[in-house]
Amino acid sequence: xxxxxxxxxxxxxxxxxxxxxxxxxxxxxxxxxxxxxxxxxxxxxxxxxxxxxxxxxxxxxxxxxxxxxxxxxxxxxxxxxxxxxxxxxxxxxxxxxxxxxxxxxxxxxxxxxxxxxxxxxxxxxxxxxxxxxxxxxxxxxxxxxxxxxxxxxxxxxxxxxxxxxxxxxxxxxxxxxxxxxxxxxxxxxxxxxxxxxxxxxxxxxxxxxxxxxxxxxxxxxxxxxxxxxxxxxxxxxxxxxxxxxxxxxxxxxxxxxxxxxxxxxxxxxxxxxxxxxxxxxxxxxxxxxxxxxxxxxxxxxxxxxxxxxxxxxxxxxxxxxxxxxxxxxxxxxxxxxxxxxxxxxxxxxxxx
Amino acid sequence: xxxxxxxxxxxxxxxxxxxxxxxxxxxxxxxxxxxxxxxxxxxxxxxxxxxxxxxxxxxxxxxxxxxxxxxxxxxxxxxxxxxxxxxxxxxxxxxxxxxxxxxxxxxxxxxxxxxxxxxxxxxxxxxxxxxxxxxxxxxxxxxxxxxxxxxxxxxxxxxxxxxxxxxxxxxxxxxxxxxxxxxxxxxxxxxxxxxxxxxxxxxxxxxxxxxxxxxxxxxxxxxxxxxxxxxxxxxxxxxxxxxxxxxxxxxxxxxxxxxxxxxxxxxxxxxxxxxxxxxxxxxxxxxxxxxxxxxxxxxxxxxxxxxxxxxxxxxxxxxxxxxxxxxxxxxxxxxxxxxxxxxxxxxxxxxx
Ligand SMILES: CC(C)[C@H](C(=O)O)[C@@H](O)C(=O)O
Ligand SMILES: CC(C)[C@H](C(=O)O)[C@@H](O)C(=O)O
Numbered sequence: 001x002x003x004x005x006x007x008x009x010x011x012x013x014x015x016x017x018x019x020x021x022x023x024x025x026x027x028x029x030x031x032x033x034x035x036x037x038x039x040x041x042x043x044x045x046x047x048x049x050x051x052x053x054x055x056x057x058x059x060x061x062x063x064x065x066x067x068x069x070x071x072x073x074x075x076x077x078x079x080x081x082x083x084x085x086x087x088x089x090x091x092x093x094x095x096x097x098x099x100x101x102x103x104x105x106x107x108x109x110x111x112x113x114x115x116x117x118x119x120x121x122x123x124x125x126x127x128x129x130x131x132x133x134x135x136x137x138x139x140x141x142x143x144x145x146x147x148x149x150x151x152x153x154x155x156x157x158x159x160x161x162x163x164x165x166x167x168x169x170x171x172x173x174x175x176x177x178x179x180x181x182x183x184x185x186x187x188x189x190x191x192x193x194x195x196x197x198x199x200x201x202x203x204x205x206x207x208x209x210x211x212x213x214x215x216x217x218x219x220x221x222x223x224x225x226x227x228x229x230x231x232x233x234x235x236x237x238x239x240x241x242x243x244x245x246x247x248x249x250x251x252x253x254x255x256x257x258x259x260x261x262x263x264x265x266x267x268x269x270x271x272x273x274x275x276x277x278x279x280x281x282x283x284x285x286x287x288x289x290x291x292x293x294x295x296x297x298x299x300x301x302x303x304x305x306x307x308x309x310x311x312x313x314x315x316x317x318x319x320x321x322x323x324x325x326x327x328x329x330x331x332x333x334x335x336x337x338x339x340x341x342x343x344x345x346x347x348x349x350x351x352x
Numbered sequence: 353x354x355x356x357x358x359x360x361x362x363x364x365x366x367x368x369x370x371x372x373x374x375x376x377x378x379x380x381x382x383x384x385x386x387x388x389x390x391x392x393x394x395x396x397x398x399x400x401x402x403x404x405x406x407x408x409x410x411x412x413x414x415x416x417x418x419x420x421x422x423x424x425x426x427x428x429x430x431x432x433x434x435x436x437x438x439x440x441x442x443x444x445x446x447x448x449x450x451x452x453x454x455x456x457x458x459x460x461x462x463x464x465x466x467x468x469x470x471x472x473x474x475x476x477x478x479x480x481x482x483x484x485x486x487x488x489x490x491x492x493x494x495x496x497x498x499x500x501x502x503x504x505x506x507x508x509x510x511x512x513x514x515x516x517x518x519x520x521x522x523x524x525x526x527x528x529x530x531x532x533x534x535x536x537x538x539x540x541x542x543x544x545x546x547x548x549x550x551x552x553x554x555x556x557x558x559x560x561x562x563x564x565x566x567x568x569x570x571x572x573x574x575x576x577x578x579x580x581x582x583x584x585x586x587x588x589x590x591x592x593x594x595x596x597x598x599x600x601x602x603x604x605x606x607x608x609x610x611x612x613x614x615x616x617x618x619x620x621x622x623x624x625x626x627x628x629x630x631x632x633x634x635x636x637x638x639x640x641x642x643x644x645x646x647x648x649x650x651x652x653x654x655x656x657x658x659x660x661x662x663x664x665x666x667x668x669x670x671x672x673x674x675x676x677x678x679x680x681x682x683x684x685x686x687x688x689x690x691x692x693x694x695x696x697x698x699x700x701x702x703x704x
Contacts, residue, residue: 075543080569083542083549083556090543120477120581141493141511146546155550156512159493163505189594190435191427191442194498197435198507204435217432221601222630228580228605229472242541246598249573253580278574 012279013289014072020291020349044074044089054092071274101267107133114323118256129231135244170206173238183235259290262297273297290329364631365641366424372643372701396426396441406444420657423626453619459485466675470608481583486525487596525590535587611642614649625649642681
């Protein structure tokens with residue numbers, strides 16, 4: 001198979017982890033006889049420094065003609081400390097999601113058995129947990145009109161959903177549930193929000209087309225609690241952009257570490273694959289970031305964008321093997337990890 | 353001391369638990385020589401059934417002339433299953449918060465040592481956790497303009513904050529931190545939301561007036577994760593209405609059960625005290641609800657609204673004593689709880 005993959009390293013540890021993700025893709029090409037070509041493009045803080053634009057036109061046009069995207073992370077403490085800055089790295093990410101129509105963000109939360117003890121949650125609560133999140137990615141309060149008024153003393157963001165936006169992601173979630181444990185938990189705040197009431201209405205309607213799938217509705221506050229109390233009670237979780245952002249980060253604790261979690265953003269055209277973790281400037285440049293989330297993102301890329309199941313599975317098995325042999329990066333290590341099994345980013349990439 | 357307390361049982365288990373809360377207040381009056389008089393008013397689904405108004409005028413006028421309010425819960429599955437209903441129980445709660453100016457919701461999360469093992473989180477992660485949430489309660493997407501357009505195919509809610517709303521609750525949080533571990537964690541989504549950027553700006557400014565308090569800013573997604581990963585790293589948490597709703601429910605897992613958590617809603621006039629848990633229709637009428645959240649709400653009422661520290665402490669000690677003696681309601685019981693120590697709602701009230 002001949003394919004072009006565009007790499008967007010972005011900011012912080014984004015560069016370090018996508019380097020390893022790319023190496024794994026190269027190895028797969030070699031082993032399975034594919035021809036992958038790679039190019040790079042700028043996004044986020046880096047792009048702002050170079051062009052004052054967090055998503056330069058050049059990047060966008062590259063992305064529109066590539067076969068799949070491997071993305072790192074964006075973000076920089078400079079902007080976090082100064083809420084008045086007008087040009088911000090995250091705008092690049094959001095604009096990219098919107099322009100490429102990446103409306104469905106799939107975040108599989110699966111605990112590798114070897115990491116059962118790395119979580120702050122009790123192993124007996126976690127064992128067997130396996131959740132697939134469908135987070136809507138191009139609507140909600142992320143993209144509604146926002147601004148200031150009243151002499152900068154009032155700030156607002158419009159939380160808004162259109163029926164078609166909810167329908168298309170609901171269908172994806174119900175379809176996925178059919179080949180899993182046949183349960184969809186839709187999360188909203190319909191007891192307070194009108195946009196959530198529309199969300200619930202539409203999900204109830206779509207559900208009728210999937211009589212073999214059980215649907216359950218939870219309020220976001222209750223879901224945030226139950227996710228920790230009883231993670232095994234969830235199969236597919238379907239939710240909006242903001243609630244999905246919160247729940248999937250929280251759910252990373254189920255997998256032991258954020259450093260293990262990959263995600264796929266898909267829509268009508270090209271697919272984008274990225275870790276759930278952010279740019280993590282506190283550990284940037286130290287070479288200690290866990291590259292497994294980026295490597296597992298590469299596995300999702302092969303599976304979803306290229307339909308290469310065997311190749312995707314080979315990566316997952318490699319990750320399992322390395323974990324089973326006791327190797328760890330610092331975020332998933334514990335007191336029992338021997339010194340010679342503690343790996344830095346590149347060593348972990350080598351082993352996989 | 354002579355005081356009038358208005359009880360709003362509301363819906364579901366609200367009735368069962370406030371009955372016990374009231375009994376404890378009566379006992380305190382008797383033991384410490386106070387004169388508390390009680391009256392009742394309707395709110396929520398019950399009030400809708402009787403008057404088609406989730407917050408009847410009669411209720412509101414009672415509340416405006418009382419010394420403190422003990423509230424149960426509102427909500428009913430009928431409305432949750434039908435997002436198109438226009439009159440809803442929660443509107444009563446929201447209107448009450450707004451009309452009474454209850455802009456600060458204090459939610460203390462403290463783990464009773466005896467319940468260290470009741471949580472899904474590992475005891476060694478939890479031990480010593482002690483968090484005080486300040487959730488803003490009369491602004492945000494809860495109260496912004498909401499509606500439908502485009503033939504009911506689009507729904508929206510305006511997320512909106514004014515500077516003064518953020519200032520007044522920030523001051524409360526920083527003051528509270530001064531008599532605790534001197535740390536405030538402010539939670540927002542300033543990398544995406546304009547209202548969060550105003551939030552962060554204002555908190556940064558208010559922080560300058562409290563140089564003895566350390567301030568930290570976290571994004572809501574990251575905070576939802578860290579709360580589980582390392583709950584001890586939080587002291588006072590300051591956040592908006594929606595994020596506070598989510599985080600405090602999630603944090604209930606730190607305390608072992610939602611059934612243990614009380615909250616105080618205060619502002620410029622009267623104070624309202626309520627459990628964090630909701631109406632819980634799945635267990636309504638069975639007499640098994642844990643009344644400790646309502647009883648601990650009564651303790652907060654005595655402390656905050658009446659300044660009766662000794663009386664408030666007496667209640668907390670009674671709760672500790674009963675737990676230490678091994679008594680449990682079903683939500684906080686485990687496999688080791690002997691049958692004769694399993695209590696129903698009323699028996700737990702009796703013991704306290
Ligand atoms: C960086 C930020 C804008 C982003 C989001 O909130 O969507 C991130 O948290 C994510 O989950 O991909
Ligand atoms: C019942 C509901 C409207 C309410 C809220 O979201 O504020 C509840 O969840 C709470 O936390 O008090």
